[in-house]
Amino acid sequence: MTFRLSCRDLEFLKTLRFNDEDLQTLTSTEQKEVEETVLKKYSTFHASKKAYDSAPDVNRHKHALFLTDSLLNLSKGYEALDASRTWICYWVLHSLSLLEVLIGDKVKTACTQFLAKCQNPTGGFGGGPGQISHLAPTYAAVNALIILGTEEAYKVINREKLSDFLWTLKQQNGSFCMHVDGEIDIRGVYCALAVASLTNILSDKLCENTAGWIISCQTYEGGFGGCPDMEAHGGYTFCGLASLIILGKHHLCDIQSLLRWLVHRQMSLEGGFQGRTNKLVDGCYSFWQGAAFTLIHNLLDNPPQHYLFDNRALQEYILICAQHSNGGLIDKPGKHRDEYHSCYVLSGLSIAQHFNSDYQILGNSRNEVACTHPVYNIRVDLLKKGIFHYRASKLVEEL
Amino acid sequence: MSSASSDEELGTEYTFYRDKPDWKDIEPLSQDEDDPVVAIDYSPEFTDVFNYFRAIVSKGEKSERALILTKDAVKLNPANYTVWQYRREVLKELNKDLYEELCFIEAIIFKQPKNYQVWQHRRILVEWVNDPKYEKNVTKIAIEKDAKNYHAWQHRQWVIKRFNLYEDELNFVEKLIELDVRNNSAWNHRYFIINNSTGFTEDILRKEIDFTLENIRKATENESSWNYLRGLVLHNNQGLSGNKTITEFCESLYSSGNKSSFLLSLIVDICGEQASKGVVDADVKIERGRALCEELATKIDPIRKNYWRYIAENLENGIKTSGDSSKVL
Numbered sequence: 001m002t003f004r005l006s007c008r009d010l011e012f013l014k015t016l017r018f019n020d021e022d023l024q025t026l027t028s029t030e031q032k033e034v035e036e037t038v039l040k041k042y043s044t045f046h047a048s049k050k051a052y053d054s055a056p057d058v059n060r061h062k063h064a065l066f067l068t069d070s071l072l073n074l075s076k077g078y079e080a081l082d083a084s085r086t087w088i089c090y091w092v093l094h095s096l097s098l099l100e101v102l103i104g105d106k107v108k109t110a111c112t113q114f115l116a117k118c119q120n121p122t123g124g125f126g127g128g129p130g131q132i133s134h135l136a137p138t139y140a141a142v143n144a145l146i147i148l149g150t151e152e153a154y155k156v157i158n159r160e161k162l163s164d165f166l167w168t169l170k171q172q173n174g175s176f177c178m179h180v181d182g183e184i185d186i187r188g189v190y191c192a193l194a195v196a197s198l199t200n201i202l203s204d205k206l207c208e209n210t211a212g213w214i215i216s217c218q219t220y221e222g223g224f225g226g227c228p229d230m231e232a233h234g235g236y237t238f239c240g241l242a243s244l245i246i247l248g249k250h251h252l253c254d255i256q257s258l259l260r261w262l263v264h265r266q267m268s269l270e271g272g273f274q275g276r277t278n279k280l281v282d283g284c285y286s287f288w289q290g291a292a293f294t295l296i297h298n299l300l301d302n303p304p305q306h307y308l309f310d311n312r313a314l315q316e317y318i319l320i321c322a323q324h325s326n327g328g329l330i331d332k333p334g335k336h337r338d339e340y341h342s343c344y345v346l347s348g349l350s351i352a353q354h355f356n357s358d359y360q361i362l363g364n365s366r367n368e369v370a371c372t373h374p375v376y377n378i379r380v381d382l383l384k385k386g387i388f389h390y391r392a393s394k395l396v397e398e399l
Numbered sequence: 400m401s402s403a404s405s406d407e408e409l410g411t412e413y414t415f416y417r418d419k420p421d422w423k424d425i426e427p428l429s430q431d432e433d434d435p436v437v438a439i440d441y442s443p444e445f446t447d448v449f450n451y452f453r454a455i456v457s458k459g460e461k462s463e464r465a466l467i468l469t470k471d472a473v474k475l476n477p478a479n480y481t482v483w484q485y486r487r488e489v490l491k492e493l494n495k496d497l498y499e500e501l502c503f504i505e506a507i508i509f510k511q512p513k514n515y516q517v518w519q520h521r522r523i524l525v526e527w528v529n530d531p532k533y534e535k536n537v538t539k540i541a542i543e544k545d546a547k548n549y550h551a552w553q554h555r556q557w558v559i560k561r562f563n564l565y566e567d568e569l570n571f572v573e574k575l576i577e578l579d580v581r582n583n584s585a586w587n588h589r590y591f592i593i594n595n596s597t598g599f600t601e602d603i604l605r606k607e608i609d610f611t612l613e614n615i616r617k618a619t620e621n622e623s624s625w626n627y628l629r630g631l632v633l634h635n636n637q638g639l640s641g642n643k644t645i646t647e648f649c650e651s652l653y654s655s656g657n658k659s660s661f662l663l664s665l666i667v668d669i670c671g672e673q674a675s676k677g678v679v680d681a682d683v684k685i686e687r688g689r690a691l692c693e694e695l696a697t698k699i700d701p702i703r704k705n706y707w708r709y710i711a712e713n714l715e716n717g718i719k720t721s722g723d724s725s726k727v728l
């Protein structure tokens with residue numbers, strides 16, 4: 001069933017401002033500044049909307065232009081992301097797939113060849129050609145290849161070597177480092193388990209002790225930190241929860257405290273999510289926190305018939321505050337657009353719109369974006385096709 | 400995105416590696432791409448430095464000039480983990496003064512405090528010299544600039560755990576909480592210190608509960624201190640409802656007319672816990688919890704309406720919603 005949603009009342013929003021109880025600190029000052037910026041955006045929308053508008057449109061055309069442009073050329077300013085080009089490839093391809101923008105065969109082949117150049121003979125992918133293998137770009141490359149979805153793209157991944165690479169990063173305590181000599185955090189676990197499960201090379205031995213290590217990252221607040229003892233954080237919580245689900249070990253964590261932490265990350269006035277307690281709203285957490293709700297839903301003893309977050313308010317934040325006027329999506333009003341935020345804001349929009357088999361669309365029904373998978377963040381149909389392909393392939397032990 | 404131009408980064412009188420006489424023996428290696436996608440419009444300096452970097456890596460050259468080259472390369476892109484990794488190999492091979500390297504990385508950290516690679520490089524150096532003496536100060540400066548910098552906190556926690564440097568940490572964190580009682584990273588650090596040093600003994604637990612309640616009084620809408628309080632209770636086997644200091648504090652705050660959603664949420668859990676313990680007036684407790692949830696859903700915390708209704712439903716169904724401490728600890 002499709003439900004049409006409309007925006008919250010402006011006067012009501014004004015009552016939701018943060019109450020600093022006459023104790024001003026840096027946190028409260030910054031929070032209030034952001035609230036005023038956001039309120040201004042909401043006021044502008046309400047003042048300019050026509051009677052039949054219930055919400056702004058998703059600027060599909062402008063987003064698609066920004067994204068297809070970045071797929072080909074990036075300005076000199078992107079030198080700082082020269083070790084994340086595989087990521088950019090994934091961010092753009094995934095965003096375009098959610099917008100259902102088709103990519104020509106020539107560009108698909110070019111992307112496939114580029115990703116192939118980023119793969120190292122010893123297994124895994126680097127952030128660009130000639131860079132050593134790293135789990136984050138490996139995850140990005142595998143996802144991008146599955147999104148490309150051609151035989152040619154599927155064949156790029158050397159699964160046997162990928163398995164070798166994962167083994168070089170595996171720690172005895174169950175965690176994974178990001179690259180040889182690299183940092184150890186919960187992203188490593190998620191990236192390793194995601195690529196291993198997608199390409200059908202995940203063995204019990206590879207994830208020995210891993211669930212226990214993930215659980216040790218759950219904090220007293222309920223969310224997960226990047227490593228044991230660190231503060232609960234949206235990105236790391238997603239990694240922890242998605243990994244436990246891949247392992248089928250979600251019952252080991254404290255679901256109720258996780259849920260309590262998670263619901264409190266949604267900002268009352270803004271409608272979007274913050275990444276940590278007492279931090280500011282940021283569009284990219286629309287996915288990291290939003291997807292965690294989808295993941296947690298089926299783990300509850302008595303799952304309710306509705307979302308446990310306000311998916312209307314999240315869509316409102318995305319449509320009114322997180323779209324850049326020139327295309328591309330952003331963290332919050334006044335910030336620059338980039339491919340990372342475009343990807344995770346659109347993915348969050350997808351999560352907010354799709355609940356079980358219902359569609360809950362804020363504004364015009366053309367605002368609907370395709371359905372993404374909450375564990376892998378790949379469009380569901382492309383994911384199924386990819387998983388089917390690798391399931392049919394031999395297990396690594398048999399190679 | 401870094402807007403700093405590479406000329407600025409490398410100094411105005413940049414000499415291309417291709418023009419340097421002492422690099423004449425090296426054939427630069429351009430990036431291996433035929434039909435590039437996500438192609439960056441590199442500056443000539445960037446291309447020059449990385450062409451030579453690729454060349455020395457492919458030769459496996461570990462020399463003084465290679466070390467200088469990696470310095471230029473990381474200045475152009477401090478997120479290039481391949482360069483850092485190679486630089487470490489050269490440092491080791493040449494047996495370089497690692498304290499000098501600690502100074503170098505410190506300067507880069509202050510320019511790029513939110514970058515994984517620079518902190519990882521520092522961590523490996525600290526391991527190599529086996530000397531943590533500068534780490535508290537470096538992280539202190541980073542935290543002064545951004546009190547919630549995740550990388551800085553993570554480095555500080557690592558060094559404290561690795562070298563057993565818990566002493567004086569509570570003072571450090573107490574000042575930060577005084578400065579901004581809403582700094583959640585500071586509260587998390589407080590938990591970390593106690594949990595890993597003295598542990599939450601009965602005595603410490605009592606002191607911590609007092610400290611937290613005092614801070615809640617100052618700002619009752621501050622989630623950080625309420626969350627910390629819940630964290631403390633995980634170490635108290637009487638649970639929430641069994642701790643008189645907490646229950647009396649909550650009731651008196653509630654009677655004063657305070658409507659902090661965190662206060663109400665805690666009372667809901669206290670009610671649920673009491674009911675599940677089978678008190679005589681269990682249905683009265685559930686009824687109260689349910690009413691508070693409805694007040695949260697409709698008046699106080701409407702964005703979490705669905706959640707409060709879910710909690711209310713499960714209070715009635717007797718499903719445990721207050722968390723399971725055995726799983727977190």
Ligand SMILES: [Zn+2]
Nearest residue numbers: 282283284331
């Ligand atoms: Zn963001």
